Amino acid sequence: MKLFGQMGIRGHYGIFAAWKATDVASETAGVTRREAEVLAALGKRLTNAEIAAQLYLSERTVESHVSSLLRKLGAPNRLALGEHASTRPSAAVIPLPAPLELLADPDSYCGRSAERELLRNLWRKATEGVCRVGIVSGEAGIGKSRLVAELANEVHAAGGRVLFGADFEDVQRPYEPFVQAIVTDAATLNDGELLARAGASAEAVARVVPDLAPRLGVAGDALIFDAASAVTDSYAGLRAYFQRAAEAQPLLLVFEDVHWATTTTLGALHYLAAVGGRSPLLVVLTARDTAPDAHDALSSFLGDLSRVPAVERVPLRGLDHQAVADLIEVLGGNADPVAIAAETGGNPLFVREVASAEGETGGSLTALLTRRNLLVDRPTSAVLDVGAALGAEFDAQLVARILDRPLVEVIESLDAGETAGLVARAPASATRFAFMHALFRSVRYNAIPNARRLSLHQQITHALAPLDGDDRVVPELARHAAIAAPLGGAATALDYSIRAATLAEQALAFDEAASHYQRALEVADLLDPPDPHARLGVSIRLGEVMQGGGEPGYATVLADAARVARQLGDAHALAEVGWAMVKYGGPRHPSRDAEFVAIAQEALRELGPAPTAARARTLAAASE
Known part of the structure; x- marks a missing residue:
């Protein structure tokens, strides 16, 4: 299949010649992830049976991959493939990300010619050296991921780099798709290359991806006195990282399911699209923009991005009758395409399921899946x-x-x-x-059933508990433990929620931190016996991150916390309320803010004259 005109994308855009440093890179373009693994095994002189056992494949599948490699690499025989594998640099083949490779199959793709051409045009424009953004939107099952996977497959086969990240339902990890893409990219770089990629933004990158801090030479957490500026620095650091990656090799950055993205992630994406830059970078986002997945934050985000000149929306609707007929033929069915199109609205997922339902009738895709x-x-x-x-x-x-x-x-x-x-x-x-x-x-x-669901989340919590030293696991532990808390273990669930909130706060992801603290408050209400001091501590931290994120309701939360601290006679908690008011900026001059001064003076009276850390911090804040 000819792509991007008769000359093909590689010939049409000279920018590819500029970064194509070795013949090996061009020789291996188009090799899939699995084929690259088979090629590496051939370099070790393994037999088909040994390769099949190592990669969990059948011998017939291995034979198919070997035949494909012979064709793609122009090798005369298996021995030549082995020689090629043993002499080429190990980093020559950077495979297509697995989720995209799983979906891409040009031979079975039906319809969407106009939408495919829109995305190809965006890639063409990006390779001219200006950052572009495409938003592929539509209902669940409409084919967003498949469309993007086909573009990614074409870009990869033509020599472009593809990085992938995705947001997940119910997972409150800030910058999640950015983290996935950077971790994947960093794994292909040595320490010097990674430092060059991060550049002056090393501290911001380390804040978003803490696991890379040792490689980037970043240590310790600096106090943040201007939260808004620090967040913007993080956004700018992410943008700079991917710009440098694109300068090294034209880059397609695919971020899936942004309807599940956290507020901080949406902010970083908006910054990347709005600021753009002079680099061969195309960012493609997928999002469900229909109920029940659409929400106010997503609608605002999509609306704002649509007004950015470098951004283009690619809305997907149902397939037409001809595309439905083609899809049914690919599936090997003989159902009436007109009837199927009418029943499914041309939604490709629904078409596949209804057409393969073998005579089942009645109802929605949900009914079909329930029966299955x-x-x-x-x-x-x-x-x-x-x-x-x-x-x-x-x-x-x-x-x-x-x-x-x-x-x-x-x-x-x-x-x-x-x-x-x-x-x-x-x-x-x-x-x-x-x-x-x-x-x-x-x-x-x-x-x-609800009781079994709670039990499953409790079992998952116990199974994940040995991994609680991994910061990436903590938000998942917090979610499962909180859901299972009515069955017991509320204290453990509270601890996990606070830890997840703290990790988000360290990344300056204040909205995500607030979500974790709000869940912690719900869990705190399940403590037996009740612990009002623990609940008060969570309330203070919630007000603190709300203030950091610019949420106007923080003042009410902290005022309520101050009232509870007085009722409990907890002078240290009252001092913490005062610190929470100013930690991330707060009043420009705390000593002139009547509300803060009142709380600080009351806390100092209750703390007494002893030289404690709480007293020192309150005095320092009050003196500004």
Whole structure:
């Protein structure tokens, strides 16, 4: 298939020649992730049987990959492939990100010619050296991810770099897609290259991705006195990082499911789009812009971005009758495309499910999925329930620990779920699985009785607890523990929520921190016996981060906290209220703010003359 005109994208845009430093990079363009793994194995002189065992593939599949490599690399035989693999630099093949590789299949793609050309045009413009942003929007199942995956596959085959990140439902991790993309990119760089990539923004990058702090030479947490400026510095640091990445190699940055993005993530995306820059960078976002996933923050974000000249919306509607007919043919069906189009509104996911329902009639996709879920056996059903409670993507090893079942049995159940069209194995992984679509997970999860759902989240909390030293796991632990708190363990859930909030606050993700503190307040109400001092501490921290994020309601929260501190006779808590009022800027001159002065003076009286840290901090703030 010819892309981007007769000359092809590589010939049409000279910018590719500027960064194409080695023949090896061009020779391996278009090699998929799995093919790159097979190629590396060939370099070790492994047999097909040995490769199949190592990569969890059938020998026939290995043979297919070898044939594809012979064709793509122009090698005369298997021995030549082995020589090529052993002599090429290990970083020559940077594969397409797994979620995109899983979806991309040009031979089976139907319709969307106009939308595909819009995205190709955006990539053309980006490769001319000006940052562009595309927003692919539409209802669930309409084909946003598949459309973007096909673009990514074309860009990758033509020699461009593709980085990927995604937001997840119910996961309150700030900057989540940025973190995923940077971690992936950093893994391909040595320390010197990473430092050059981060540049003067090393501190901001380390704040967003703390795991990279040692490699970036960033240590310690500086006090933040101007929260708004510090947040903007983080946004600017992310923009600069990806600009430098694009200068090294034209870059397609794919961020999926921004309807689930946190407020801080949306702010960083808005900054990236609005400020832009002179670099060959295309950012493509996908978002559900219809109920029930649309919300005020998302609508405001999409509306604001639509007014930025470098941004183009690519709304997706249902497939037309011809595209529906083509899709049914690809599926090997013989259903009436007109009837299917009318029943599904041309939604590709619905078309696939209804067309493959083998005579089932009646109702929605939800009804079809419910019937399909009922067809799996009890062990498979138990595995899928745990997977649904974990999220859209999960690891079979964790499921095995939760159910106390052998891993091989769990994988067999997931294979049965894959046969039923409910889940799929992630590329290049023996144990990672994902639901075929977020809707599939939602149907499964919503069908779990409430008592069992609480029990599952409690089991997940216990299984994840040994990993609580990993900062990336803490927000997940907080979510599962809070949901399970009515069954007990409220004190543990409170601790996890506070830790998750603290991590978000350290990243200056104040809205996410506030969400964790609000959940902590809900959990604190379940403590038995009640602990008013613990609840008061959470309230103060909530007011503190609300003030840092510019939420006007912070004053009421802190005023209520001061009242409770007085009732409890807690002078230290009263001093903490005063500090919370000024920690992230607060009044420009605290000593002239009547409300702060009143609280500070009262706290100092109650603290007494002893030289404590609380007294010293209150005096310092009051003296400004």
